[in-house]
Amino acid sequence: MPSQEFCLSPRECKPGQFWSLLAVGGLVMLGTLAAFFYLEHHGHVMTGMNNQIVWGLPHVFAVFLIVAASGVLNVASIGSVFGKKMYKARAPLSGLLAIAMLAGGLAVLVLDLGRPDRLIVAMTHYNFKSIFALNMIFYNGFFAIVGLYLLTLMDRRLNHWSKPVGLLAFLWRLALTTATGSIFGFLVARAGYNSALYAPMFIIYSFAYGLAVFILVQSVMYKWNNIQVDERILSRLKNLLAIFIAACLYFTAVLHLTNMYFAKQWEFERFILLDGGIYPLLFWGGQVFLGGILPLVMIFSRAGKSPATVFFAALLVVLGGHFQMYVTIIGGQAFPLDLFPGYAESSSFFDGVVHGYTPTIWEFLLGIGGIATAFLITTAAVRVLKFMPQDDFKDIELEAH
Numbered sequence: 001m002p003s004q005e006f007c008l009s010p011r012e013c014k015p016g017q018f019w020s021l022l023a024v025g026g027l028v029m030l031g032t033l034a035a036f037f038y039l040e041h042h043g044h045v046m047t048g049m050n051n052q053i054v055w056g057l058p059h060v061f062a063v064f065l066i067v068a069a070s071g072v073l074n075v076a077s078i079g080s081v082f083g084k085k086m087y088k089a090r091a092p093l094s095g096l097l098a099i100a101m102l103a104g105g106l107a108v109l110v111l112d113l114g115r116p117d118r119l120i121v122a123m124t125h126y127n128f129k130s131i132f133a134l135n136m137i138f139y140n141g142f143f144a145i146v147g148l149y150l151l152t153l154m155d156r157r158l159n160h161w162s163k164p165v166g167l168l169a170f171l172w173r174l175a176l177t178t179a180t181g182s183i184f185g186f187l188v189a190r191a192g193y194n195s196a197l198y199a200p201m202f203i204i205y206s207f208a209y210g211l212a213v214f215i216l217v218q219s220v221m222y223k224w225n226n227i228q229v230d231e232r233i234l235s236r237l238k239n240l241l242a243i244f245i246a247a248c249l250y251f252t253a254v255l256h257l258t259n260m261y262f263a264k265q266w267e268f269e270r271f272i273l274l275d276g277g278i279y280p281l282l283f284w285g286g287q288v289f290l291g292g293i294l295p296l297v298m299i300f301s302r303a304g305k306s307p308a309t310v311f312f313a314a315l316l317v318v319l320g321g322h323f324q325m326y327v328t329i330i331g332g333q334a335f336p337l338d339l340f341p342g343y344a345e346s347s348s349f350f351d352g353v354v355h356g357y358t359p360t361i362w363e364f365l366l367g368i369g370g371i372a373t374a375f376l377i378t379t380a381a382v383r384v385l386k387f388m389p390q391d392d393f394k395d396i397e398l399e400a401h
Contacts, residue, residue, distance in 0.1 A: 071210020291320010
């Protein structure tokens with residue numbers, strides 16, 4: 001009797017291609033581990049980071065993955081909490097991606113620590129006045145709650161618990177993203193941060209980035225198994241993505257218009273929007289145009305009904321999200337601190353100087369390792385368990401009517 005193959009779907013098995021995917025992900029992880037041990041030996045002086053810019057390119061990847069992990073769970077929440085049949089079929093894959101991406105994001109943060117071995121201190125000693133300590137609680141809770149949520153979805157005996165556990169997961173992820181955005185909002189010394197808008201803005205960013213990642217993964221899974229996505233499903237997903245993209249552009253505009261209302265913020269706004277070198281280019285060209293306007297044009301164009309168009313629109317949203325994180329995290333640190341407002345100070349510590357930053361290949365390898373981690377977890381889990389969305393089109397038709 002032949003041994004049973006675990007497949008991405010019951011339709012066909014492709015063990016050769018599956019192992020090829022794992023090999024590609026493994027090669028990327030080898031590069032990440034090489035970068036980690038190199039920096040562990042030589043120190044962070046080998047990166048582009050310095051005493052002024054302490055969060056570099058790895059944090060761009062890490063924060064994006066953490067924010068998107070929260071947002072990708074929105075697909076499951078729409079199904080379980082709000083009772084939408086089409087999204088309920090996608091809830092298991094949504095929960096899997098949430099766990100995988102959060103694991104990838106946190107792995108980057110651990111690798112980027114100057115002393116990774118001191119992580120155990122952060123896990124066992126909490127300063128409840130620190131937003132970083134609170135985030136440790138939210139991250140650990142997210143793993144536990146989403147894991148339990150997946151169990152209720154995939155075990156028929158526990159299906160009746162999926163809605164209350166799904167509601168808990170929905171509220172928890174909102175709290176997690178609020179805490180992540182508040183990391184920046186609570187940094188009052190930085191002109192680029194220090195705004196209560198960062199909390200709700202990061203929530204809507206998470207919706208857009210998470211849904212974009214979900215569309216990419218689902219598209220690849222369907223293509224792998226020679227399945228054509230239904231037009232009704234594609235239409236709903238792309239329209240929801242368009243709403244989230246528009247909301248991201250709206251909150252971004254509100255943040256900068258609010259800053260421009262205060263005279264003390266004018267210099268920073270001029271820096272980030274006009275004469276800050278690379279940062280205005282990444283903001284207008286990357287975040288706003290490539291990650292916002294162009295995907296909207298693609299979605300609402302005549303070609304917007306094509307799965308390929310929606311796929312590339314989602315890919316642009318993901319790229320735009322990385323540009324947004326780069327501008328927010330690194331651009332906010334590059335602008336000089338105003339330590340004593342209303343006074344002039346002088347020292348040898350680059351007072352009033354825009355801080356330069358050039359990321360190195362080691363930082364890129366650390367950051368891309370987070371994506372590789374999420375990729376490997378997702379690929380292996382999808383192979384072993386049934387995460388392929390299985391649609392009941394009768395339910396979808398009844399729901400539409």
